[in-house]
Amino acid sequence: MSTEHTATGLIGAPIRRVEDPVLVTGKGCYVDDIHLPGMLHLAVLLSPHPHAKIVSIDTSAARAIPGVRSVLTGADISERVNIPAPMVVPGMKIPPHPPLARGAVHAAGTPVAAVVAQSRALAQDAANAIEVEYESLPAVTDAEKALEPGAPLARTELDNNVCFLSTKTNGDVEKAFAQADHICRMHIASPRLVAMAIEPRGAVAKPEPAGDLTMWLSTQAPHRARADLATALGFPEHRIRVIAPDVGGGFGSKGPLYREYVLAAYLALKLGRPVKWIATRSEDFVGVIQGRDQAMTSELALKKDGTMLGLKARVVANLGAYLYANTTTPTQRMMGMAPGCYQIQNVHVEVAAVFTNTVPTGPYRGAGRPEAVLNIERLVDKAARELGIDPLEIRRKNFIRPEQFPYRTGVNVEYDSGDYEKSLSEALRLSDYQELIRYRDEARERGELVGVGVSTFVEPSGGAGFESGTVRVERSGEFTILTGSSSHGQGHETVYAQVAAEKLRVSMDQVAIRHGDTLAIQQGVGTFASRSAVTGGGAMVIAIDRVVEKARRIAGHLLEAAAEDIVQADGGFAVAGVPGKAVTWRQLAAAAYGGRLPRGMEPGLQETAFFDPKRDAWAFGSHVALVRIDRETGRLAIEKLVLVDDCGVILNPLIVEGQIHGGLAQALGEILGEHMIFGDEGEVLTGSLMNYAVPRASDMPPLIVGETVTPNPFNPLGVKGVGEAATNGAPAVVANAVMDALAPLGIDHIDMPYTAPKLWAAIREAEAKRKG
Amino acid sequence: MFPASFGYFAARSLEEALELLTEYGEDAKLLAGGHSLIPAMKLRLATPRYLIDLGRVPGLSGVRIDGEALAIGALTAHADVASSAIIRQRLPGLADAASVIGDVQVRNRGTIGGSVAHADPAADLPVILTALGASFVLASPSGKRTVAAEDFFIDFYTTALAPNEVLTGIRVPLPPSGAGAAYAKLPHPASGYVVVSAGALIIRQPSGQCASARVALGGMAGRPLRAGATETALQGKALTPQVIAAAAAKAAEGSDPIEDAYASAEYKRQVAAVYARRAIESAAKRAGQKI
Numbered sequence A: 001m002s003t004e005h006t007a008t009g010l011i012g013a014p015i016r017r018v019e020d021p022v023l024v025t026g027k028g029c030y031v032d033d034i035h036l037p038g039m040l041h042l043a044v045l046l047s048p049h050p051h052a053k054i055v056s057i058d059t060s061a062a063r064a065i066p067g068v069r070s071v072l073t074g075a076d077i078s079e080r081v082n083i084p085a086p087m088v089v090p091g092m093k094i095p096p097h098p099p100l101a102r103g104a105v106h107a108a109g110t111p112v113a114a115v116v117a118q119s120r121a122l123a124q125d126a127a128n129a130i131e132v133e134y135e136s137l138p139a140v141t142d143a144e145k146a147l148e149p150g151a152p153l154a155r156t157e158l159d160n161n162v163c164f165l166s167t168k169t170n171g172d173v174e175k176a177f178a179q180a181d182h183i184c185r186m187h188i189a190s191p192r193l194v195a196m197a198i199e200p201r202g203a204v205a206k207p208e209p210a211g212d213l214t215m216w217l218s219t220q221a222p223h224r225a226r227a228d229l230a231t232a233l234g235f236p237e238h239r240i241r242v243i244a245p246d247v248g249g250g251f252g253s254k255g256p257l258y259r260e261y262v263l264a265a266y267l268a269l270k271l272g273r274p275v276k277w278i279a280t281r282s283e284d285f286v287g288v289i290q291g292r293d294q295a296m297t298s299e300l301a302l303k304k305d306g307t308m309l310g311l312k313a314r315v316v317a318n319l320g321a322y323l324y325a326n327t328t329t330p331t332q333r334m335m336g337m338a339p340g341c342y343q344i345q346n347v348h349v350e351v352a353a354v355f356t357n358t359v360p361t362g363p364y365r366g367a368g369r370p371e372a373v374l375n376i377e378r379l380v381d382k383a384a385r386e387l388g389i390d391p392l393e394i395r396r397k398n399f400i401r402p403e404q405f406p407y408r409t410g411v412n413v414e415y416d417s418g419d420y421e422k423s424l425s426e427a428l429r430l431s432d433y434q435e436l437i438r439y440r441d442e443a444r445e446r447g448e449l450v451g452v453g454v455s456t457f458v459e460p461s462g463g464a465g466f467e468s469g470t471v472r473v474e475r476s477g478e479f480t481i482l483t484g485s486s487s488h489g490q491g492h493e494t495v496y497a498q499v500a501a502e503k504l505r506v507s508m509d510q511v512a513i514r515h516g517d518t519l520a521i522q523q524g525v526g527t528f529a530s531r532s533a534v535t536g537g538g539a540m541v542i543a544i545d546r547v548v549e550k551a552r553r554i555a556g557h558l559l560e561a562a563a564e565d566i567v568q569a570d571g572g573f574a575v576a577g578v579p580g581k582a583v584t585w586r587q588l589a590a591a592a593y594g595g596r597l598p599r600g601m602e603p604g605l606q607e608t609a610f611f612d613p614k615r616d617a618w619a620f621g622s623h624v625a626l627v628r629i630d631r632e633t634g635r636l637a638i639e640k641l642v643l644v645d646d647c648g649v650i651l652n653p654l655i656v657e658g659q660i661h662g663g664l665a666q667a668l669g670e671i672l673g674e675h676m677i678f679g680d681e682g683e684v685l686t687g688s689l690m691n692y693a694v695p696r697a698s699d700m701p702p703l704i705v706g707e708t709v710t711p712n713p714f715n716p717l718g719v720k721g722v723g724e725a726a727t728n729g730a731p732a733v734v735a736n737a738v739m740d741a742l743a744p745l746g747i748d749h750i751d752m753p754y755t756a757p758k759l760w761a762a763i764r765e766a767e768a769k770r771k772g
Numbered sequence B: 001m002f003p004a005s006f007g008y009f010a011a012r013s014l015e016e017a018l019e020l021l022t023e024y025g026e027d028a029k030l031l032a033g034g035h036s037l038i039p040a041m042k043l044r045l046a047t048p049r050y051l052i053d054l055g056r057v058p059g060l061s062g063v064r065i066d067g068e069a070l071a072i073g074a075l076t077a078h079a080d081v082a083s084s085a086i087i088r089q090r091l092p093g094l095a096d097a098a099s100v101i102g103d104v105q106v107r108n109r110g111t112i113g114g115s116v117a118h119a120d121p122a123a124d125l126p127v128i129l130t131a132l133g134a135s136f137v138l139a140s141p142s143g144k145r146t147v148a149a150e151d152f153f154i155d156f157y158t159t160a161l162a163p164n165e166v167l168t169g170i171r172v173p174l175p176p177s178g179a180g181a182a183y184a185k186l187p188h189p190a191s192g193y194v195v196v197s198a199g200a201l202i203i204r205q206p207s208g209q210c211a212s213a214r215v216a217l218g219g220m221a222g223r224p225l226r227a228g229a230t231e232t233a234l235q236g237k238a239l240t241p242q243v244i245a246a247a248a249a250k251a252a253e254g255s256d257p258i259e260d261a262y263a264s265a266e267y268k269r270q271v272a273a274v275y276a277r278r279a280i281e282s283a284a285k286r287a288g289q290k291i
């Protein structure tokens, strides 16, 4: 037996990502790198209008351009072809979502016509040559305004703008409020954001000679895309193969099946030629599902000493004009975590999900979690200030305690495990909290605007049902692992291989992780919601256990020992206590694929597992921030940020830290400047990187990342998600610090993003008020 | 994001560029670094039928001293302006401005002449060049003329350049000893272009008094604005922080700043005063003032 296998100790080791050399040397293969013989190119004409009737479309000039193969409008496609959206909430309204507008457009960026031509440039020229006559309809873009009586209808086929209302009530909320000494009230809105994956969306559709369809998609969820595509086109699912090659980021935005993906498939089948569509950044700005845009009105009932008695929250969620399959996800997330990490049993939460004439929304890194954390953490801070209680004390008084887990919350969700006090103490220690307070107080004496903020939060991960894993021992004794969770930057090839190599007692290079091809891979779900380690990792580990069990029996047979006496050894199995009696995985594979097997045993050494944890994994954390605001210009500087996260067992600390850094960068966008703004008429005002402010590397603040480890008892690896931790926690902590900095001026609320002009205007107004 | 189709000429000499420009007139655009023109073409905001590339025309780039002025070729890249030893030594304020343009890639490709000719009201170089009293050398088939910055910049993307002219060089008067210039910029968080910026040239008497001041503001109007009230308030005064602050507070006087979704006119007036103060303070320090 080989001794070079140093298998143990891989789980938890800081191993560098094995996928990176290929990607950073430009050898990756993205959808736009797919070139097929005879391939045609699709360009799509988008509506600049947020809401309009289509009076006429003149495609004659486009058709006349040599090299144009097909021009399509909504009238050319059957009314049965729509983007599927499931009935997530009973009774919700699901207005049609055609791939090309039929008679009207309800949001800027709605596809109106499609052109296929011999080159991308020709297709674009032809799309530009299409003349569309629009008749403007009244538009509504703000979800709260859309609920007002007499508001314009975002979808004229409906009788109001409500997609659904849903509520969750627990305990005796009215009694709690009646008994309260104090009620803290707050209205807060999360800005609308655009995920900015470096690779824009893209699709290549290839009709196969026997009638099958192969699609390369820039997607986070190839199996879901395949199912949705089958539904949209009425095409048999088992005849579609979806391949997600390298995917250059998603952050939620590559979850849905996009209209252009359907058009590429439709046109490829119609023309019998491969068709490629690659989005431009401008198209992505109005094409990808956008994030956040929830307005929350809350009331927290408290005793004088800060004990929380009850919570009421009303959330108005802006869905945009059309539903994708996952558009409603953020509203569900918001509801499921409204009370945060506090013991509040009397809870009433309601969500109004509203149609507006805006780009559809959906999950964006966090997907309802940053909104929920912002809401409860701002509310708790505001309550503390109103009651004159220290923000740490009010949190400690109300934390769910370690011995209460698993804990059923006031929104009827069970948290698996946690130790919030430990997390907070660690964050305070790492931040040198008392010193920060002293620094702030001294600065305040000098009239400077300096603030300290704390946020303690929970965040669910996993979800969306099952994930799958297959472990195949090859004839060589090496391993192929197939996962339904397809990676687009998370590092699956590294982390899954680490876990598998340790469990199989082999080296990492003997394990190949494969994903992103529905033909090769058993049914799967995909990568989002911080679910890959929790759900996909769980499935893989169960499949490994099954392979190990079968292999143990084969080993017993080959070594002529009872299976109970067989133990795993480096590179294979051995008889316990008998030195030298061992078999390698290669010998086991030889037996499994045509050699000596125990009587009655089926050949082969491959197992598949489907794992559904049936519950979310509740990660948590404590963040501390120190900020300074320049009175003269309103410029916000984050001088220190401490992020302590608990994601259960850490599989690879480098990847965990990377996820926190990246998650924070995206949180900074929300904090500092990202904001998708629609004008009064619904026109897009921030549709380019010239005016939509994505943070730069130089915006990253001084950062301290820490951890606590509270293993999750409900999945095989003891893990919780971490991909969204900083995105969820950091907006709230900076909001608390900013409000602390502005408290001396009597300012108690400003919605994000905290742009310099906005902060300056608030400061000036407060100073004017003071002067009377 | 594809430009409409266009024809391309690589001019080999200034004469050839001028000939092509005369031949194709309004249908043609000169191409320098392409960092304003190409993005506009990709968005189809500009759809020239022909591009005349100046990139291979000899003699249009470089920095040298020519009598009492610094002569900068129109095709000199921002990065070369920022790192030029002569400029850093004699006119560090100009290097300041060139070094805060966009990012490394933009500074390596974009040219001073392109920036001046493009006359984007949110650009950096027009502001500092106005403060420095620069002038621009324009060549046409009928000869050369020189136009002062103040007469050159007319409005948003509009200059004194005639359709048959090429900007060949920039002349910046070398300031006397005891002078200092500086540039301060509030960048837009998305584009990195100017929200508001200020360029200042301060000539200081050995006694510490301000002999003369030129202060220009960017981002406030369709072209760089001179902050006249600020200049007057500095004239003949001791360059103390109080005097500078009081003078800078008048920076936006008489202006009617352009607003956008990011910054209101009110905000721009406020930061104009702040950035004017910062620019004047640095310029005064460079002029030898202890602050």
Ligand SMILES: Cc1cc2nc3c(=O)[nH]c(=O)nc-3n(C[C@H](O)[C@H](O)[C@H](O)COP(=O)(O)OP(=O)(O)OC[C@H]3O[C@@H](n4cnc5c(N)ncnc54)[C@H](O)[C@@H]3O)c2cc1C
Binding pocket: B029, B030, B031, B032, B033, B034, B035, B036, B037, B038, B039, B054, B074, B075, B100, B101, B102, B103, B106, B109, B110, B111, B112, B113, B114, B115, B117, B118, B120, B122, B123, B124, B125, B161, B165, B166, B167, B168, B191, B192, B193, B194
């Ligand atoms: C991402 C990005 C960020 C940027 N950020 C900034 C910033 O922060 N600050 C800033 O000031 N600028 C910024 N710019 C613009 C940059 O400085 C450009 O390089 C500059 O504005 C134009 O110079 P160019 O050489 O690229 O000109 P081109 O794009 O080639 O030409 C611009 C225009 O000038 C004309 N032209 C060019 N040269 C001549 C000439 N010699 N004679 C007559 N006409 C001529 C062209 O016909 C065209 O109309 C940015 C650009 C990009 C792409």
